[in-house]
Amino acid sequence: MADIVFAILAIFALVGAFGMISFHSPIHSALSFIVTILALAGIFALLSAPFLFAVQIIVYAGAIMVLMLFIIMFLNVRESNFPKEPNKFISMFFGSILLLPVNIFIVRAFLKMPEKSMEIVEDGFGNIGSLSMELFTRWLLPFEAISILLLVALVGAVVLARKEES
Amino acid sequence: MSNSITAYMFLAMLLLSIGFLGVISRKNIFVIYMSIELMLNAVNLMFVALSRYNDLMSGQIIAMCIIAVATAEAGIFLSLIVVLYRRKKSLDSDIFNTLSQKEAL
Numbered sequence: 141m142a143d144i145v146f147a148i149l150a151i152f153a154l155v156g157a158f159g160m161i162s163f164h165s166p167i168h169s170a171l172s173f174i175v176t177i178l179a180l181a182g183i184f185a186l187l188s189a190p191f192l193f194a195v196q197i198i199v200y201a202g203a204i205m206v207l208m209l210f211i212i213m214f215l216n217v218r219e220s221n222f223p224k225e226p227n228k229f230i231s232m233f234f235g236s237i238l239l240l241p242v243n244i245f246i247v248r249a250f251l252k253m254p255e256k257s258m259e260i261v262e263d264g265f266g267n268i269g270s271l272s273m274e275l276f277t278r279w280l281l282p283f284e285a286i287s288i289l290l291l292v293a294l295v296g297a298v299v300l301a302r303k304e305e306s
Numbered sequence: 307m308s309n310s311i312t313a314y315m316f317l318a319m320l321l322l323s324i325g326f327l328g329v330i331s332r333k334n335i336f337v338i339y340m341s342i343e344l345m346l347n348a349v350n351l352m353f354v355a356l357s358r359y360n361d362l363m364s365g366q367i368i369a370m371c372i373i374a375v376a377t378a379e380a381g382i383f384l385s386l387i388v389v390l391y392r393r394k395k396s397l398d399s400d401i402f403n404t405l406s407q408k409e410a411l
Contacts, residue, residue, distance in 0.1 A: 146313065150313075150317045153317065153321065154317070154320060154321070154324070157321055157324045157325070157344055158324060160328065160337070160340055160341070160344065161324060161325075161327060161328035161331070161332060161337060161341060166334055166336035166337060166397075169334075169336065169337050169340055170336070170340065173340050173343070173344065176321075176344065176347070177347065180347055180350075180351060183314070183317070183351060184351075184354055187314070187354050187355055187357075187358045188358055189354050189357070189358070189366050189369075191366075192354060192366055192369055192370065195370060195373060196373070199373055199377060200343075200347075200373070200376075203377065204343070204376065204377060204380045207380060207381075207384060208336070208339075208340070208380070208384065211384045211387065211388065212336060214388075215387075215388065215391050217391075217397060221395065221396055221397055222334060222397060223333040223334055223396070223397060223398035223399070223400070224333075225331075225332060225333050225334070228331045228332060228333075229331075231330065231331040232327045232331045235326070235327045235330050235331055236323070236327060239323050239326065239327070243319060243323060246315075246319055247316065247319070250311075250312050250315045250316065250319075251312060253311055253312065253315075253359075255310055255311075256310075256311065256359060258310060258311060258314075258355075258358055258359065265358075265361070265363070266357075266363065266366055270363060271363060271366060271367070271370075274363045274364070274367055275367055275370070278364075279364075279367045279371075282367075282371055283371075286371055286374045286375065289374070289375065289378055290374065290377070290378050292378075293377075293378035293379075293381050293382050294381065296381075296382055296385075297381040297382055297384075297385040298385075300382070300385040300386060300389055301385035301388050301389060304392075
């Protein structure tokens, strides 16, 4: 059962990702990317990470992509403002040839990993309680560093996007 | 058997490759930004799969930190796009060459 769910979600993720880099209009790309994000959220749930499943949907699909769509519509981009990309598929083809040896190397490394059961566990692995116990004891310093990073990003975004005096 | 670590790593590798192809082959800065986000998502998937594989929760914490960093990046990147579009009226990544040598010549 989990195999079928994983296969469907993986196909959705790959098709959404490929559509994201192929569509001409950024709106279509963003909508296609949302499919990928939701499929990845489902895969997180399969990997017994229920809190990350919720965070992925709320933060990525809910906040980042809505901000993205908002900015695309706010800029009011015309069709004539899109860059002309006549040979994007040619460069994708050559790029995939370039990536092929690296990927073969990585797959050979993955195939050496010993098999282990990846079933969904029930005993609270990855839910809010156990995750926050881990986060606020062993990972407290990175947590504080990220809070400072978010504050800096907030101030930086306000400074960058304010009205310019000409 | 698709429910093994290899399948998850294979999917993460394919998503990372697609994100890389998007960065090198597109000129639209929105699509470049979304490709970077896709690569971050692929790394997230790798961390969560390894966290389940090793029965440790550290991988999930790192994935959560990556999501927070991606949020900060989204704010900065989108405000940069707004400023650049206001100045140049274009979304083409090739014309943002103020810092390159070509402009001065």
